[in-house]
Amino acid sequence: MVFSRRLFLGSAAALATTPASARLAIDGGTPVRAKPLQARLYGPLYYNQMEWDFLREVWEARAPFRFWGMDRSVMPAKVATFEREFATFMQTRFALGVTSGTAALQVALAALEIGPGDEVIVPAWTWHSCFNAVVMAGALPICAEIDSSFNLDPADVERHITPRTRVLMAVHLQGNPANMEALLAIARKHKLRVLEDVSQSVGASYRGKPLGKMGDIAIASLQVNKTISAGEGGAVYTSDAGLFERAIRFHDVGTVRAPHTTWLGSTQGEAFIGVNYRMNEFSGAVLLAQIRKLPQVVGDIRAVARRVYEGIADLKQLELRGLPDPAGELGSAVFVGFPGRSQRDRFLSAMKAENVPASPPSGSVLLPTQPHIIAKRATHPNWPTWTSPAGRAVRYGVETCPRSAAILDRFAGVSLDPKFTEADTRDIVNAIRKVHPAIMAG
Ligand SMILES: Cc1ncc(COP(=O)(O)O)c(C=O)c1O
Numbered sequence: 331m332v333f334s335r336r337l338f339l340g341s342a343a344a345l346a347t348t349p350a351s352a353r354l355a356i357d358g359g360t361p362v363r364a365k366p367l368q369a370r371l372y373g374p375l376y377y378n379q380m381e382w383d384f385l386r387e388v389w390e391a392r393a394p395f396r397f398w399g400m401d402r403s404v405m406p407a408k409v410a411t412f413e414r415e416f417a418t419f420m421q422t423r424f425a426l427g428v429t430s431g432t433a434a435l436q437v438a439l440a441a442l443e444i445g446p447g448d449e450v451i452v453p454a455w456t457w458h459s460c461f462n463a464v465v466m467a468g469a470l471p472i473c474a475e476i477d478s479s480f481n482l483d484p485a486d487v488e489r490h491i492t493p494r495t496r497v498l499m500a501v502h503l504q505g506n507p508a509n510m511e512a513l514l515a516i517a518r519k520h521k522l523r524v525l526e527d528v529s530q531s532v533g534a535s536y537r538g539k540p541l542g543k544m545g546d547i548a549i550a551s552l553q554v555n556k557t558i559s560a561g562e563g564g565a566v567y568t569s570d571a572g573l574f575e576r577a578i579r580f581h582d583v584g585t586v587r588a589p590h591t592t593w594l595g596s597t598q599g600e601a602f603i604g605v606n607y608r609m610n611e612f613s614g615a616v617l618l619a620q621i622r623k624l625p626q627v628v629g630d631i632r633a634v635a636r637r638v639y640e641g642i643a644d645l646k647q648l649e650l651r652g653l654p655d656p657a658g659e660l661g662s663a664v665f666v667g668f669p670g671r672s673q674r675d676r677f678l679s680a681m682k683a684e685n686v687p688a689s690p691p692s693g694s695v696l697l698p699t700q701p702h703i704i705a706k707r708a709t710h711p712n713w714p715t716w717t718s719p720a721g722r723a724v725r726y727g728v729e730t731c732p733r734s735a736a737i738l739d740r741f742a743g744v745s746l747d748p749k750f751t752e753a754d755t756r757d758i759v760n761a762i763r764k765v766h767p768a769i770m771a772g
Contacts, residue, residue, distance in 0.1 A: 348760035354768055355683035362761040363685035367754055369747035372631070372662075373552075373559030376623045377616075384408060384615035394611045396427075397587055409614030410589045415621045416565055420540045420548070424574040424593065425567040427609035427617070428581050431529045431551025434564035435463035437607060438525050438547045440580035441566070441573040442497060444469045446714035450497040450525075451490050453482045454731035455738060456694050459551075460499055460527060461703065468714040470494075470721050473698050475733045478667065478741075479652035480504060480691050483733070484512035488520075494720060497523045502531035502541050503694060504743070505631075505660030506653060510536045510544050525549070529564075530693060532557040533628035534660040541658075547573050552613075555693065557627055557660065558620035560613040572598065580604040628660065630748035634755055635661025638746065641759030642666075647770045651741060664758075665691070665743035666766065674740050677769045681744070686761035688742040696735060698726040 353359030393399020417425035464471040477483035524545030542548030552563035649667035
């Protein structure tokens with residue numbers, strides 16, 4: 331997917347104030363900024379009286395548990411209201427608050443009835459939890475390559491599909507929607523379910539639809555690095571009542587209680603073995619305030635990203651990360667590509683010297699290179715994931731994901747903060763405009 335830079339062309343020259351010919355700070359020139367620029371945690375940046383008031387209400391009611399409080403006649407409602415408002419934002423019928431994104435992945439896979447003998451395709455580059463949740467279900471994770479969007483490469487997915495493949499895990503990383511059109515077409519063709527992991531892109535959209543709405547079921551992490559946060563937390567969301575009921579049951583030891591019985595209308599399924607991943611009311615209080623601020627956070631971060639994109643759009647030989655839907659991107663980082671690792675690493679050093687640090691793609695791991703994955707180490711030596719014939723046959727290692735490794739080696743990005751000022755974004759633009767041509771010139 332090639333990014334259309336025309337979208338951002340227009341005011342590039344107006345934004346830049348440092349001549350591109352200026353001596354790089356790494357070579358003894360004056361840095362663009364006096365002090366390093368650093369993106370902060372989005373959720374806590376927006377904490378104000380609202381979070382405080384909702385927390386105090388939970389405290390005063392002495393009702394920290396979501397299903398009942400000190401006064402048994404009053405049904406606590408922070409988590410329940412958060413769930414309703416989260417579902418409304420995501421345009422799905424249902425949402426369930428849970429304790430973390432990792433828990434949410436396990437809940438979603440349990441809802442989809444994934445277990446031993448099943449295979450789930452995951453991107454080679456994503457957070458541990460995506461892989462681990464499949465293993466914890468007893469199923470086999472199969473890693474496919476990413477493309478320059480850092481998300482699943484649809485062109486690599488099909489060769490991994492076997493009669494045992496049940497789910498395609500579409501993970502939307504670092505604010506960037508995956509190529510859902512192509513992934514949904516593959517899923518339809520092979521009758522696979524789609525689990526969207528929106529953890530790193532809450533608030534982003536694809537062709538006008540909130541991420542998580544297009545697959546069968548979706549999850550989000552609400553941990554502190556994410557768009558909105560209570561420190562820890564997660565959500566599972568879907569428009570399928572059957573999946574929602576199974577999700578509720580798994581997250582609450584097999585049961586369905588009010589208010590979910592009311593939300594579902596009637597329960598159709600039977601109890602089965604579950605865990606306890608229930609969200610508590612203090613987390614619900616913070617997240618209720620945070621979901622109400624999500625449109626503001628998204629508007630702010632997109633405005634910041636747009637100023638940066640506009641400011642660098644006319645750079646010669648500029649390669650941006652693949653953006654399957656530039657308008658839907660969250661804008662949490664602006665990534666620039668280089669021909670290879672040596673240029674990328676020189677860019678990193680030079681940007682650091684300008685006090686506008688850039689980093690390689692982050693927040694994920696190249697799963698097949700992890701020693702415990704190469705060793706197929708689960709919680710028990712007879713874990714069903716790797717004792718099945720397919721599990722015994724599967725191999726990991728960097729040689730199984732060479733294209734992903736090469737892509738990750740040649741990109742660098744500046745992380746953005748929704749409250750960066752115009753001066754901050756001007757510094758980012760100035761630094762990239764100063765350093766990028768010097769690196770590309772060799
Ligand atoms: C893509 C992705 N999925 C799942 C998770 C797990 O979320 P949590 O840390 O809330 O368990 C993360 C966390 O960083 C993530 O980045």
